[in-house]
Amino acid sequence: MSTAAKSPPLQAAAERRDESMSVRFDQVGKSYGDTEVLRDFSIDIAAGSMVSFLGPSGCGKTTTLRILAGFEPVNSGDVIVGGDSVLQLPPNQRSMGMVFQSYSLFPNLSVFDNIEYGLRIRKVDGGARRRRSEELLEICGLTEMGTRYPHQLSGGQQQRVALARALATQPKVLLLDEPLSALDASVRSSLRDEIRRVQQTLGTTTVFITHDQGEALAIADRVAVMNAGRIEQYSAPHEIYSRPATAFVARFVGSINEFAVPANWATGDRLPIASGADDVIFVRPENLSIAARDDGFLQVKRQTYTGERTMLHLGRPGSENAQWSASISSADADALQTGTRVEAAVTADAALRLPRGEAEGATP
Amino acid sequence: MAQQLKPGNRERHGVTKFFAWLPLVALAIFILTPLLSSLTYSFFRSDGSFTTSGLTGLADSGRIVAPLTRSLIVSVLAAVVLIATVVPAVVAVHLWAPKMRSVLSILCTLPLVVPAIAIVAGLSAVLRNLASHGRGSLGMELNAILQSQDLPLVLVGTYVVLCLPFTYRSIDAGLSTLPLRTLYESSSILGARMGTTLWQVVMPNIRGPIMFSAFFTFALSIAEYTVAATLSINTLPVFLNTLSSTNFRGSITLSVLLNLTTWLLLASATLSASRFGHRSTAEPEANVANEPRKEAEIS
Numbered sequence: 071m072s073t074a075a076k077s078p079p080l081q082a083a084a085e086r087r088d089e090s091m092s093v094r095f096d097q098v099g100k101s102y103g104d105t106e107v108l109r110d111f112s113i114d115i116a117a118g119s120m121v122s123f124l125g126p127s128g129c130g131k132t133t134t135l136r137i138l139a140g141f142e143p144v145n146s147g148d149v150i151v152g153g154d155s156v157l158q159l160p161p162n163q164r165s166m167g168m169v170f171q172s173y174s175l176f177p178n179l180s181v182f183d184n185i186e187y188g189l190r191i192r193k194v195d196g197g198a199r200r201r202r203s204e205e206l207l208e209i210c211g212l213t214e215m216g217t218r219y220p221h222q223l224s225g226g227q228q229q230r231v232a233l234a235r236a237l238a239t240q241p242k243v244l245l246l247d248e249p250l251s252a253l254d255a256s257v258r259s260s261l262r263d264e265i266r267r268v269q270q271t272l273g274t275t276t277v278f279i280t281h282d283q284g285e286a287l288a289i290a291d292r293v294a295v296m297n298a299g300r301i302e303q304y305s306a307p308h309e310i311y312s313r314p315a316t317a318f319v320a321r322f323v324g325s326i327n328e329f330a331v332p333a334n335w336a337t338g339d340r341l342p343i344a345s346g347a348d349d350v351i352f353v354r355p356e357n358l359s360i361a362a363r364d365d366g367f368l369q370v371k372r373q374t375y376t377g378e379r380t381m382l383h384l385g386r387p388g389s390e391n392a393q394w395s396a397s398i399s400s401a402d403a404d405a406l407q408t409g410t411r412v413e414a415a416v417t418a419d420a421a422l423r424l425p426r427g428e429a430e431g432a433t434p
Numbered sequence: 435m436a437q438q439l440k441p442g443n444r445e446r447h448g449v450t451k452f453f454a455w456l457p458l459v460a461l462a463i464f465i466l467t468p469l470l471s472s473l474t475y476s477f478f479r480s481d482g483s484f485t486t487s488g489l490t491g492l493a494d495s496g497r498i499v500a501p502l503t504r505s506l507i508v509s510v511l512a513a514v515v516l517i518a519t520v521v522p523a524v525v526a527v528h529l530w531a532p533k534m535r536s537v538l539s540i541l542c543t544l545p546l547v548v549p550a551i552a553i554v555a556g557l558s559a560v561l562r563n564l565a566s567h568g569r570g571s572l573g574m575e576l577n578a579i580l581q582s583q584d585l586p587l588v589l590v591g592t593y594v595v596l597c598l599p600f601t602y603r604s605i606d607a608g609l610s611t612l613p614l615r616t617l618y619e620s621s622s623i624l625g626a627r628m629g630t631t632l633w634q635v636v637m638p639n640i641r642g643p644i645m646f647s648a649f650f651t652f653a654l655s656i657a658e659y660t661v662a663a664t665l666s667i668n669t670l671p672v673f674l675n676t677l678s679s680t681n682f683r684g685s686i687t688l689s690v691l692l693n694l695t696t697w698l699l700l701a702s703a704t705l706s707a708s709r710f711g712h713r714s715t716a717e718p719e720a721n722v723a724n725e726p727r728k729e730a731e732i733s
Contacts, residue, residue: 161623162625187626
């Protein structure tokens, strides 16, 4: 798929990474009856950046997006786009583009007409409309599809058209509401990369809603992990993974091991410590080193081969449960067969260390 | 390999087939016999010779023009008013008050259980009451406007009510097949107001149900006799009844033509419902599975 050279209007959009495209939620509160969905929700989204809202079902991420789009009113707080509050503006005056999970293309219109819909409403003349839609078709890899109707396209193609349609009006903010959820795995990953490429080409401020952590980490400049209507952590993807701020984030993003350790435990000491535990440390599987040892605290329960790496599932000797996991080089896996007693050490600083009381009860 | 039926089984199969078709054949005889008899009477004298005197008699007198025009205007208006009110109302309920769907459904189906003659009796009482306020009063003016022979609005209103259940059902079913909320939200976020969304997105996608409703309302309105006759408004069916005392063959000819027109309209309604409903069929929100095979074409 070729990337089109940017024409003047698209160039202008790419250069528009100014304050008019920044987004700020200021202590927003939202309830449905007695159910509080958002609580003092605040976030700053820089112009031209792509932010993922990641969280389990019901955490309030879609509500946040719908508030930004203007489809839901707020109970308190403010939503500011480009320095101005948008709460009083209806959706059709907010200058946003949105892509829905269910594509939501207009079935009675061809691909061209779908993309030109917003431009026609803005009374852009026919020639400019057609040029714009052709550029977007090329950017989104749909060059030959202009005259087709939505029912003649596959799911991935429809979502590309939806993306082109949302971008046609050069929105201040692009809102993506789980756009990949309805697609199968192979299409998901290619379209995810496409979305990122198009976003970077055009420099549109983008909010991407997903419950898939892989997607969120792969696509965004920053990730906001949400839980029960609040942001648990808002950081760059690598920080979310390697330095989770809370037990919830540590448990929700990626695989993690939890070990109860005494207050004087230090990196390099043996794991786990069964008694006198004051703290809980959270360690990624790849940050555990495993060595066979006859009096080891742990036992290999089973192995999962994933190619270059092998995942060892570890438990206490005599227990059926595999409570921990360690990712090791597959070359070392032969020496650590099922049933082998092992000891574990933490190779880097733990991702997170919390007092025991604080670590409990934050399960996603 | 096809299995051969034994002779006994074959006979039983034939009898079953015959009985399956019997109701349809009986229905066809029941409908076609009077129609064919009317058609024969319209165009053939008792000695068997062909005649068009029924048609020429109708054309010569010129008295048909006013009731025909009146009926056409009333029928078109009834269809337009019905579509223009029911579509936005049902869309609004689907979008913003889905819990009210059952209430709207009951309200719109109510005319089915009230006989037309009961509606007319009620209307007559209201009109009499309006007229009783005396010459020059607002009530009298209103009465005159409603029952004007040029444009009898009372008939338009009555036909709208009588056709409401069928139109509501058709539009409601059409909208239920659309992911209406996301279509509306997509259109809004692209800058469209509600009116534009309704006109450019919603209505084209329920063309089938709209066409069905329009044809159905027109067909029912142009052939309606009871209400118009009771309110003494000279529409085409009322004129047809009057004509039967002076030009019997003409009245039968007109009746046959009216019958055929109604049938054609109803057939158009049914055909349009299936034809226009075809291409604009949208995928319901849940049905969004993709096809990797097609995806490969552009990867």
